[in-house]
Amino acid sequence: MKTxxxxxxxxxxxxxxxSPAQGQVARLPERMASTVMTTWKDSVTTDPxxxxxxxxEQGVLLKGMQGVWLATGDGKYFSxxxxxxxxxxxxxxxxxxxxxxxxxxxxxxxxRILLLLYKVTGNEKYRKAAATLREQLRAHPRTSEGGFxxxxxxxxxxxxDGLYMAEPFYAEYAATFNEPADFDDIAKQFVLMEMHxxxxxxxxxxHGWDESRKQRWADPQTGRSPNFWGRAMGWYAIALVDTxxxxxxxxxxxxxLLANLNRLAAAVEKYQEPKSGLWYQVLDKGGAEGNYLEAxxxxxxxxxxxxxxxxxxxxxSYLNVAQKGYEGIKSRFIEDAGAGGVNLKGTVAVAGLGGNxxxxxxxxxxxxxxxxxxxxxxxxxxxxxxNEMEIASSxxxxxxxxxxxxxxxxxxxxxxxxxxxxxYHYKWEEMPNSGFSLWGNIFRNFGVKTxxxxxxxxxxxxxxxxxxxxxxxxxxxxNENPRFIEEAHVKAIVDWVRRGxxxxxxxxxxxxxxxxxFNRLAKQFGIEFNLNSRxxxxxxxxxxxxxxxxxxxxxxxxxxxLYLKEISTLKxxxxxxxxxxxKGDVIMAVARFGKGTVFAVGDPWLxxxxxxxxxxxxxxxxxxxxxxxxxxLIEQAPAKSKxxxxxxx
Numbered sequence: 001m002k003t004x005x006x007x008x009x010x011x012x013x014x015x016x017x018x019s020p021a022q023g024q025v026a027r028l029p030e031r032m033a034s035t036v037m038t039t040w041k042d043s044v045t046t047d048p049x050x051x052x053x054x055x056x057e058q059g060v061l062l063k064g065m066q067g068v069w070l071a072t073g074d075g076k077y078f079s080x081x082x083x084x085x086x087x088x089x090x091x092x093x094x095x096x097x098x099x100x101x102x103x104x105x106x107x108x109x110x111x112r113i114l115l116l117l118y119k120v121t122g123n124e125k126y127r128k129a130a131a132t133l134r135e136q137l138r139a140h141p142r143t144s145e146g147g148f149x150x151x152x153x154x155x156x157x158x159x160x161d162g163l164y165m166a167e168p169f170y171a172e173y174a175a176t177f178n179e180p181a182d183f184d185d186i187a188k189q190f191v192l193m194e195m196h197x198x199x200x201x202x203x204x205x206x207h208g209w210d211e212s213r214k215q216r217w218a219d220p221q222t223g224r225s226p227n228f229w230g231r232a233m234g235w236y237a238i239a240l241v242d243t244x245x246x247x248x249x250x251x252x253x254x255x256x257l258l259a260n261l262n263r264l265a266a267a268v269e270k271y272q273e274p275k276s277g278l279w280y281q282v283l284d285k286g287g288a289e290g291n292y293l294e295a296x297x298x299x300x301x302x303x304x305x306x307x308x309x310x311x312x313x314x315x316x317s318y319l320n321v322a323q324k325g326y327e328g329i330k331s332r333f334i335e336d337a338g339a340g341g342v343n344l345k346g347t348v349a350v351a352g353l354g355g356n357x358x359x360x361x362x363x364x365x366x367x368x369x370x371x372x373x374x375x376x377x378x379x380x381x382x383x384x385x386x387n388e389m390e391i392a393s394s395x396x397x398x399x400x401x402x403x404x405x406x407x408x409x410x411x412x413x414x415x416x417x418x419x420x421x422x423x424y425h426y427k428w429e430e431m432p433n434s435g436f437s438l439w440g441n442i443f444r445n446f447g448v449k450t451x452x453x454x455x456x457x458x459x460x461x462x463x464x465x466x467x468x469x470x471x472x473x474x475x476x477x478x479n480e481n482p483r484f485i486e487e488a489h490v491k492a493i494v495d496w497v498r499r500g501x502x503x504x505x506x507x508x509x510x511x512x513x514x515x516x517x518f519n520r521l522a523k524q525f526g527i528e529f530n531l532n533s534r535x536x537x538x539x540x541x542x543x544x545x546x547x548x549x550x551x552x553x554x555x556x557x558x559x560x561x562l563y564l565k566e567i568s569t570l571k572x573x574x575x576x577x578x579x580x581x582x583k584g585d586v587i588m589a590v591a592r593f594g595k596g597t598v599f600a601v602g603d604p605w606l607x608x609x610x611x612x613x614x615x616x617x618x619x620x621x622x623x624x625x626x627x628x629x630x631x632x633l634i635e636q637a638p639a640k641s642k643x644x645x646x647x648x649x
């Protein structure tokens with residue numbers, strides 16, 4: 001069996017074959033995204049004879065596109081996501097074609113995209129629309145034990161599909177709007193589904209369960225449907241990994257969900273087809289006549305396993321399973337579509353239970369549903385898998401390292417979406433323009449753990465990090481009780497850098513920055529932030545903020561045109577040296593100090609507003625610069641930390 005490190009190396013090679021550096025061909029997720037934006041201009045249409053409607057298929061597709069946006073910082077992907085939702089969400093928050101009284105779990109799933117749009121833009125219409133979907137769950141019909149019916153038209157039935165349609169949204173909403181009691185209910189849905197649908201012999205879960213035993217497809221003793229449909233289990237698998245992202249770490253049911261996922265992963269590995277690495281439409285009948293390897297279930301399992309490993313929910317060995325599956329998907333289901341795009345073949349269009357015409361859940365039923373190319377939910381699942389495997393190919397770069405962002409000297413707070421006072425302005429978790437969420441995502445995709453330091457830096461707490469970032473410490477105008485950098489802090493930080501720490505100092509311009517105390521620290525390394533404000537930009541005169549990077553720059557290997565506005569320039573003395581100069585001014589600097597390294601710039605220029613692609617013209621390379629700088633900081637980090645990470649893998 002391959003080692004995990006070997007798997008990651010193989011993935012890196014496979015990815016490099018389709019990377020821009022190796023022949024100017026876009027990465028596979030971007031090629032699939034190109035097909036998406038060509039096929040579905042601004043909304044999903046699966047039947048040209050029927051009008052557009054609010055649909056889980058579009059929600060799944062847009063979740064895949066979200067991953068492409070986060071990985072590239074290209075605003076066209078966010079615009080596509082927003083345009084798709086705006087076809088349905090009115091300014092008052094009402095949702096066109098949606099009917100709460102249908103009590104259909106499928107209609108809840110696009111709420112995850114509404115939450116993304118609300119967090120990024122702050123537009124109230126998305127919050128109101130998401131709140132409507134949350135209201136559906138409050139009144140949604142349930143089994144006698146409290147499990148959600150899949151739909152009102154399917155009374156007393158729980159389907160595996162429904163766990164993905166409802167629970168990740170339910171969990172994210174609860175976390176966003178501080179409704180902690182909801183996590184008991186969320187856990188209950190998974191516990192009930194596994195209890196009633198899991199087959200002890202195979203470890204697989206049946207597609208559906210009917211509490212009433214009235215459906216023709218339901219076993220009269222157990223209420224279970226008769227077969228293990230692949231995509232149904234795929235929905236359940238991705239529901240678990242996505243819900244766990246928001247599930248409180250101290251919740252008593254968290255361990256139950258992790259155990260559930262690990263049992264599921266064992267069954268998924270057991271039924272992986274050995275030669276291709278893929279999974280069958282009916283999971284346990286691989287050799288039966290008519291059965292076939294199916295694209296959407298294979299994509300979902302690859303995503304769930306790879307993400308489960310990355311998030312620490314699953315043992316590292318499952319990355320091998322995901323890698324084999326991904327290679328199989330690319331080999332069997334991906335074909336060139338011309339014009340820079342690709343197609344995804346081999347997705348079953350639909351499968352369900354009951355209804356009219358009646359679907360009996362038999363083997364023959366599942367293998368005779370039509371198989372299509374570029375099915376939106378299949379493409380969405382593939383994008384999730386491809387995005388996750390791209391991350392897997394890069395995580396070795398920073399595995400074992402920790403980057404810590406100061407929340408002590410920069411301690412501004414404001415009310416969050418739930419009304420609580422929360423850290424604000426240049427914070428990892430902050431998704432609006434003012435946050436560092438995209439930069440934090442870049443670090444995490446390189447395998448670096450992101451942490452926040454809420455207290456003053458000391459020798460003890462700095463030992464826990466490899467890279468320490470201080471951004472724009474508070475002024476008295478920003479904070480009634482600012483915490484200034486004092487001599488004890490300077491000593492702790494200087495000693496830490498001398499021993500090998502990597503320090504990032506990001507100032508701001510005059511009038512928006514605290515200079516006196518910040519400079520006491522910076523001068524220890526030969527750096528002084530000047531009390532000026534350069535690159536003043538009026539309106540959208542973006543050219544006024546342009547900084548050009550020479551091709552031989554030691555840090556910025558791919559970024560050539562940067563955008564920095566209203567910055568303090570730098571005055572240097574040894575050991576500091578200029579990294580970027582412009583018109584006689586030092587814009588960025590580095591210093592080697594003892595065994596450590598310092599990077600300085602007079603602006604917090606990598607915050608979302610100038611990294612996420614929504615505002616800057618596409619010719620600016622701030623997202624690339626964030627990647628370049630992150631990689632360079634990783635390279636400067638102490639070797640012992642990287643070695644610890646490699647041993648952990």
